[in-house]
Amino acid sequence: MRGVRRAFVVGHPIAQSRSPLIHGYWLSQHGIDGTYERVAVAPDAFAAFFRRLPDSGFAGGNVTIPHKEAAFALADTLTSRAEKIGAVNTLVVGADGRVQGDNTDAPGFLAHLDARLGPDWPARAGTAVVLGAGGAARAVVVGLAERGLRIRVANRTRTRAEAVAALAPGHAAAIAWDAAARWLPETGLLVNTTSLGMSGHPALDLDLAALPAHAAVADIVYVPLETPLLAAARAHGLAAVDGLGMLLHQAVPGFAAWFGVRPAVTEALRDLIVADLVPR
Numbered sequence: 001m002r003g004v005r006r007a008f009v010v011g012h013p014i015a016q017s018r019s020p021l022i023h024g025y026w027l028s029q030h031g032i033d034g035t036y037e038r039v040a041v042a043p044d045a046f047a048a049f050f051r052r053l054p055d056s057g058f059a060g061g062n063v064t065i066p067h068k069e070a071a072f073a074l075a076d077t078l079t080s081r082a083e084k085i086g087a088v089n090t091l092v093v094g095a096d097g098r099v100q101g102d103n104t105d106a107p108g109f110l111a112h113l114d115a116r117l118g119p120d121w122p123a124r125a126g127t128a129v130v131l132g133a134g135g136a137a138r139a140v141v142v143g144l145a146e147r148g149l150r151i152r153v154a155n156r157t158r159t160r161a162e163a164v165a166a167l168a169p170g171h172a173a174a175i176a177w178d179a180a181a182r183w184l185p186e187t188g189l190l191v192n193t194t195s196l197g198m199s200g201h202p203a204l205d206l207d208l209a210a211l212p213a214h215a216a217v218a219d220i221v222y223v224p225l226e227t228p229l230l231a232a233a234r235a236h237g238l239a240a241v242d243g244l245g246m247l248l249h250q251a252v253p254g255f256a257a258w259f260g261v262r263p264a265v266t267e268a269l270r271d272l273i274v275a276d277l278v279p280r
Helices: 019-029 043-055 068-074 080-085 105-117 121-125 135-146 158-165 177-186 228-235 244-259 267-277
Strands: 005-011 034-040 058-063 090-093 099-102 127-131 150-155 172-176 189-192 216-219 239-241
Touching: 005 019, 005 244, 019 034, 019 244, 019 267, 043 068, 043 090, 043 099, 058 244, 068 099, 080 099, 080 105, 080 135, 090 244, 105 121, 105 135, 105 216, 105 239, 105 244, 127 135, 127 177, 135 150, 135 158, 135 189, 150 158, 150 177, 158 172, 172 177, 216 228, 228 239, 244 267
Parallel strands: 005 034, 005 058, 127 150, 127 189, 150 172, 189 216, 216 239
Antiparallel strands: 058 090, 090 099
16 A cells, blocks of 8 residues: 555544554554544534545544534435434545545444354344433444344433434334333343443443343443443343444444455454553
8 A cells, every 4th residue: 555544533532532542453463554543623623624634634534422423414425324323433535535424333333243142143132122312322223223123222311212213114113211121021132322331420220130041231331341231241141242342343444444454353452452441
C-alpha cells in the first residue's frame, strides 16, 4: 500500500477510547504503514470537521458519542444497515471525496455471539429480550432480526421501546420494563444494552432463575468486564457474553476499508485490551 494511510476516532470526550489500541495493534501485526488517531471535536464543531474530511488525508474513521446521529445526517451515502439503525459509527472517504456512513455495531455484536456461543446459537435462542432502547439497542435489535430471532424490547419509557421494535417489523415487539421478568421462561438470549451494571451505575435488578438452562446472557457493558448481570448468569450455569467482544469485532470492517487488510479478533488482542481496562 503506497503512502501512509490515516484513520481516526472522533468524539467528545475521546481520551477514554480503546480504539487506537485496537487498530494500532492490527497495524503493527500486519506491518502496515498507517496511523489511527484520537480526534476530540465538540458537537458544535463536528459539521465543520466532517466537511473537511475529503481534503484531510484521512481514509476514514470511527465516530463515537455524541456524534453518531450527526454523522448519519451528514454522510453522502449510507449503508442499508446504517440507514435502518439511524446512526453511524464508521466513515469511509471514497476516492471521489464522498463520505460513506456505516454502522458496524450490529455485525460486531453478532460476530462476538458467533465466536462465544457457536454458529447455531440463533436456533437455540429462538426468542431474545433486549433491555434498553438507546443507540446500542437499535443496533442489537436490527442484528438479531437479521438472524431471525423473535425479539422483545423492554424500556422504562414505553414509546422508546416501541420505536426500537419498529426497526424490525415482524420480529420485534415492545414490552413494559416491569414485564421483562415474565418473559424470561421462554427467553433464549437476554441482552442488556443499558448502563446498569457499568462502573459507577447501579446493578440491573433482575432475577435470572427463570431463564431456561440453554439461555445465554449478554451485556454490552465492558467496564467492568464481568458485570453483576454476567456474574449472576454464571452462578446459574448460563452462558455469559461480555461487552468487550462487540467493541473488538465492530472494529474489523472499518480497518479493512481503510487499510486494505481484514484483521482477526484474537485472544492476544483481547488480552491487550483487558490489561488496559485494569485500573491503575
